Amino acid sequence: MTAEAGSGGGAERAQAVSSAAGGVSGAPGGAARLPGGPSGVNLLGLRSHNAALVLDLLRRAGADGISRLELAERTGLTPQAVSKITARLRERGLAAEAGRRASTGGKPRTVLRLVPEAGHSVGVHVDRDEVRAVLVDLNGTVVGERLRPLDLETAAGAQAVVEAVAAQAEALVGQVLGADSARAASAATLVGVGVALPGPLDHRRGVLHRVTGFPQWDGFPLRDALVRRLGVPVVVDKDTNAAALGLALTAAEDGGGSFAYVHLGTGLGAGLVIGGTVHRGARTGAGEFGHQVIQLDGPPCGCGDRGCLEALCLAAVERGDVEEAARVLGVGAANLVGLLDIDRVLLGGRTVAGAPGVFAAGVGERVAARAAREGVPGEAVPVLAVPGGARTVAEGAAQLLLAPVFGRGEG
Amino acid sequence: MTAEAGSGGGAERAQAVSSAAGGVSGAPGGAARLPGGPSGVNLLGLRSHNAALVLDLLRRAGADGISRLELAERTGLTPQAVSKITARLRERGLAAEAGRRASTGGKPRTVLRLVPEAGHSVGVHVDRDEVRAVLVDLNGTVVGERLRPLDLETAAGAQAVVEAVAAQAEALVGQVLGADSARAASAATLVGVGVALPGPLDHRRGVLHRVTGFPQWDGFPLRDALVRRLGVPVVVDKDTNAAALGLALTAAEDGGGSFAYVHLGTGLGAGLVIGGTVHRGARTGAGEFGHQVIQLDGPPCGCGDRGCLEALCLAAVERGDVEEAARVLGVGAANLVGLLDIDRVLLGGRTVAGAPGVFAAGVGERVAARAAREGVPGEAVPVLAVPGGARTVAEGAAQLLLAPVFGRGEG
DNA sequence: GCACTTTGGCAACAGCGTTGCGAAAGTGGG
DNA sequence: CCCACTTTCGCAACGCTGTTGCCAAAGTGC
DSSP states (O other): OOOOTTSHHHHHHHHHHHHHTTOSSSOOSSSOOOTTSOOOOOHHHHHHHHHHHHHHHHHHHGGGOEEHHHHHHHHOOOHHHHHHHHHHHHHTTSEEEEEEOOOSSSSOOEEEEEOGGGOEEEEEEEOSSEEEEEEEETTOOEEEEEEEEOOTTTSOHHHHHHHHHHHHHHHHHHHHHOOSSHHHHHHTTEEEEEEEESSOEETTTTEEOOBTTBGGGTTOOHHHHHHHHHOSOEEEEEHHHHHHHHHHTSTTSOTTOOEEEEEESSSEEEEEEETTEEEOOTTSOOOOOTTOBOBTTOSBOTTSOBSBHHHHHHHHHHHTOHHHHHHHHHHHHHHHHHHHOOSEEEEESHHHHHSHHHHHHHHHHHHHHHHHHHSOGGGOOOEEEOOOOTTHHHHHHHHHHHGGGGTOSOO | OOOOSOOSHHHHHHHHHHHTTTOSSSOOSSSOOOTTSOOOOOHHHHHHHHHHHHHHHHHHHGGGOEEHHHHHHHHOOOHHHHHHHHHHHHHTTSEEEEEEOOOSSSSOOEEEEEOGGGOEEEEEEEOSSEEEEEEEETTOOEEEEEEEEOOTTTSOHHHHHHHHHHHHHHHHHHHHHOOSSHHHHHHTTEEEEEEEESSOEETTTTEEOOBTTBGGGTTOOHHHHHHHHHOSOEEEEEHHHHHHHHHHTSTTSOTTOOEEEEEESSSEEEEEEETTEEEOOTTSOOOOOTTOBOBTTOSBOTTSOBSBHHHHHHHHHHHTOHHHHHHHHHHHHHHHHHHHOOSEEEEESHHHHHSHHHHHHHHHHHHHHHHHHHSOGGGOOOEEEOOOOTTHHHHHHHHHHHGGGGTOSOO
């Protein structure tokens, strides 16, 4: 499928991927981004921006492809500029011509499409009882998968988990890309490895915080450990953020969409997508949806507060009262919609998957009621339960590396 | 964006202001921005972006000024690029040299500063009982003010209010800038007029929604009416958003800051600033903080729901129990901080101004408690009561027009 | 007074998207 | 069939961006 390390074309293509948007984990192309303020843009940055924009449109067009003139309309650039940009992308193997459209009286438009095999990314989902790794191409299509059990509670410390994640990633890269190490695959088309796991963490520095019940994880520099071990770029994020990113990059979403992904499983959390990128906040701790207090002086929660959404919701689920759980969740979702004025609410997680209709209806009712009270009733925010296969988080984790290629990084 | 066909330096300067960031209410410089996706950038857009960035740094430097090399460090651009950019800004009258710093062994740095008089903006605050208009310069300094009573309840319809606002704006421009009409002032240095008023509205289209108790306002196209009447760019926004924007542009805030401005007066609302720009959401309705439900099946609220933050908070104020009001507000603020992971919480409004210490302490306690539960205790989010003079909203309304000049528009 | 450091502009340059124009590749009427 | 017309799209020239190389200006310190 793809050239091994050492063969010229492959290496060039991999370079093309990682530099298309100015690199994955460093400073964006051209001018350095300093903390404390937005950065200036020079010609390299401008080229990266436009190239990433075109790549994103190509990705969203999917198998249908998209013509140069359509790209020009969507970007606001001139057709000639699009021709130059797409020529560069084709030269790097990221785009290719794929047939032509029907003529409308003149020369028919040539259809361009993304070359999915030009880049790959590994996504690893570290859950409480298993580690799932997927290898996806630039389209986000899963081309390889591995699953192994791992009990976080009995795992012998952080280093053992690092080793498990690294081994999974390397085995996956080896069996699918035919490279004998991640480092070698990196010379080919591997962009990097994304890791998603539950609980609070510092996405920017790649350091874990205190996962409930696992004090030994607090402060562990997971990203740096994996970078040393694997030799490829690594990004770490919360599972809810990864899932939200994965949903944000599906073809159904347009570039500027905003939504909340609410995950109800063993816990309750949310990933916020605003303007097409994941909102992580000042300390990358945003999305703590489970401990929103919605009942003053309510029942105590494990976190030490009272009346948390998570406590109320999980208690209702425990009692078997799914309707009440949905109603409670709906109050929280309505609060969120009112505060942020997002486009839609997506529900996921094991508990939701058990009764998707009930949750979608119950939450939707509360959200619609709020919309009717204070806005135009016709414009109610839709509430949908996402199919939520078991791979959702792992696929989103892989997108952590691909998103910057398409200009969706670090919104 | 109507610079009249006039001659002279004034007209040139006004043009310089409004084009520095690609215009106020139209497409940004260079390439058209289409709905449904981010836009491509060309050289005009690149120049606008960098010029706006430098202007923003000049503005934030205030009276101290800032040297070219410091601008280069902060933007990531080369010193030579900064020299070119500042030369253009000086040519347009927007920047000027202002002394030099002490030498550090070589040629001393030349200090640059913003020329405040190069641009002006009118901000109008339409409150329930009065209309306050201020004229500010590029620094945001108030250089003129007018106040007149206006009872919204007895005002003879929307058109009468339009006339009142327009008359206030024109009188203010006349008495301070010496122009006999806003149209003429537009040919000089007037960037436009910003209007802030309570209640839900569509910021993007400039149309009012149903203000509680004023059905005749629903659907009224206030912005277009004012544009026709005044002949200058007009922006309409909620009072809380205007106040938040004003706070976001004070020198204390750096460019990428994020905070929530919580306003407690006759009602309860919030303005969200994320990444230095006001977050307005998909339908520009974000910030509906007052009707966050924090008590399931709580006391009924005027909006039709139960247990709203506003109902609980105002009831406590009514009872004279300020401590309880602060506690309730703190629950809502803590929810907000957890969800969005913002840098700080700012409290304002008449009720807060009555007991700033109590509110800051009460809210701060709840926010700190949450931070201690789930994060690093030392990094608690600060909660501050802003001085909150009566002009806060009007000044912020004026910034609605100035923000785009400094690259803070339509985040 | 001289060596040195630092600032900042002039000139040449590479590279961006844009404009002008022509070749390529279709459709549709005679 | 041929020809006029439309539409797509690339080559070449262009204007403008930020960058690089270089040097004058303006200080400090021995």
